[in-house]
Amino acid sequence: MAIELELKLMIQPEYLASAGAFLDNICGQSTADDHARQPTLSLMNAYFDTEDANLMHGGVAMRIRAVNGKFIQTVKTRGSSRIGMHARGEWEWLVPSDQLDLSLLNEVPLPEALQDKAWQANLIEVYRTDFERQVWNISAANAKMEVVCDHGLVTSPYGEDRICEVELELKSGDEMGLYQFAMQLAERVPVQVSVVSKAQKGVRLKYGHIDFPDKPESSAEALLLAAYWYEVWLVYWEAMHFMQDDVLSQPLRHSMAKLKGYLPEEIASKLATLDDEVALVVASENEDVLSQLAGMKQVGIVMLAVGLWLNNKNL
Known part of the structure; x- marks a missing residue:
C-alpha cells in the first residue's frame, strides 16, 4: 500500500x-x-x-x-x-x-x-x-x-x-x-x-448532488472551523462551474466571508479584496461571468495562500 x-x-x-x-x-x-x-x-x-x-x-x-x-x-x-x-x-x-x-x-x-x-x-x-x-x-x-x-x-x-x-x-x-x-x-x-x-x-453524474464537508459544532476550535469554511468555498467554486450557474456565487461569497473571520489579518485582507473583485464581476451581469471568474489569477493565489496557512497550522 x-x-x-x-x-x-x-x-x-x-x-x-x-x-x-x-x-x-x-x-x-x-x-x-x-x-x-x-x-x-x-x-x-x-x-x-x-x-x-x-x-x-x-x-x-x-x-x-x-x-x-x-x-x-x-x-x-x-x-x-x-x-x-x-x-x-x-x-x-x-x-x-x-x-x-x-x-x-x-x-x-x-x-x-x-x-x-x-x-x-x-x-x-x-x-x-x-x-x-x-x-x-x-x-x-x-x-x-x-x-x-x-x-x-x-x-x-x-x-x-x-x-x-x-x-x-x-x-x-x-x-x-x-x-x-x-x-x-x-x-x-x-x-x-x-x-x-x-x-x-x-x-x-448519477446522483447529481454536491458533496460538502461535515460541519463542525459551532463550539469547535477556530482552526477546525476555518478548515471547514475553506473547503466549503472550494466546493462551491467547483460546483458553480460544473453546474454553469453563477447564482452559486452568493453562497460562495458567504463561505469566503465566514472563512475570513478565522484568518490572520494579512490573508484575511487578501480574501476581502478578492471578494470585492468577485462581486464586481458578478454584478456586471455579462454573459461570460464564469469565464471572467475562472480567468482571475488572484482566486487561485488566495486559495493556495489559505491552504498553505491551514496546513502549516495543522502540522
Missing part, C-alpha cells in the same frame, strides 16, 4: 497550453533527472461499483486502467482529510486484462460494511474516464513531485463531465512544497484548488 498525497488544481482548457509551457520551461532550465518531461499518456479508466453504490458509501473507489497495452487494477480508500489536499490509501496491481481480479482485495483493509464481500457478485462498470495526461518530474521547494495535466471526459449512462486539471503528487520531501510550487504556477496561469476527484465526478 502507498499513501497518495496530491494537490489538485482546476484549470480551464484555454490555459492548459500556458501551464504546459511553464512546466516545460522549469524542466528546460535543468539537466537533472528530477527535472524532466515524461512521455504523454492516453489513459482509459473503468470504475466499478454496485447499482446501490456500496463501494462509494464505503469510501472505496476501484478501477481498471489501460495504459500502453498494460492493465492496472487500483483500489483507493477515502483516507484522511488534509485541508484541500487528497490523502488516501492506494493499492495497485498489474493484471492480465481489463477484467477485475477480486482475489487481490484480500490485501486491502476494507471498511466493515464491505468485509462480507457479498457485494462482489453485483459489480458493474458505472462510469469511465478517458483523458490525455502530460507528465513532468519536478524538484522544487524541498519536494520531489510528479506534476500532470489531464484533459478529457468522465462518461456514464447518466451524462458526461469534463476533466481539465493539474495534479501535483508528492513523491518525497516536504508536502508544503506542493503548495509553494503551485503558487508559482498560479502567479502565471489561472488555476484554482479543487477537492473533487475524478471518481467523485463519475458518481455525481
Whole structure:
C-alpha cells in the first residue's frame, strides 16, 4: 500500500497550453533527472461499483486502467482529510486484462460494511474516464513531485463531465512544497484548488448532488472551523462551474466571508479584496461571468495562500 498525497488544481482548457509551457520551461532550465518531461499518456479508466453504490458509501473507489497495452487494477480508500489536499490509501496491481481480479482485495483493509464481500457478485462498470495526461518530474521547494495535466471526459449512462486539471503528487520531501510550487504556477496561469476527484465526478453524474464537508459544532476550535469554511468555498467554486450557474456565487461569497473571520489579518485582507473583485464581476451581469471568474489569477493565489496557512497550522 502507498499513501497518495496530491494537490489538485482546476484549470480551464484555454490555459492548459500556458501551464504546459511553464512546466516545460522549469524542466528546460535543468539537466537533472528530477527535472524532466515524461512521455504523454492516453489513459482509459473503468470504475466499478454496485447499482446501490456500496463501494462509494464505503469510501472505496476501484478501477481498471489501460495504459500502453498494460492493465492496472487500483483500489483507493477515502483516507484522511488534509485541508484541500487528497490523502488516501492506494493499492495497485498489474493484471492480465481489463477484467477485475477480486482475489487481490484480500490485501486491502476494507471498511466493515464491505468485509462480507457479498457485494462482489453485483459489480458493474458505472462510469469511465478517458483523458490525455502530460507528465513532468519536478524538484522544487524541498519536494520531489510528479506534476500532470489531464484533459478529457468522465462518461456514464447518466451524462458526461469534463476533466481539465493539474495534479501535483508528492513523491518525497516536504508536502508544503506542493503548495509553494503551485503558487508559482498560479502567479502565471489561472488555476484554482479543487477537492473533487475524478471518481467523485463519475458518481455525481448519477446522483447529481454536491458533496460538502461535515460541519463542525459551532463550539469547535477556530482552526477546525476555518478548515471547514475553506473547503466549503472550494466546493462551491467547483460546483458553480460544473453546474454553469453563477447564482452559486452568493453562497460562495458567504463561505469566503465566514472563512475570513478565522484568518490572520494579512490573508484575511487578501480574501476581502478578492471578494470585492468577485462581486464586481458578478454584478456586471455579462454573459461570460464564469469565464471572467475562472480567468482571475488572484482566486487561485488566495486559495493556495489559505491552504498553505491551514496546513502549516495543522502540522
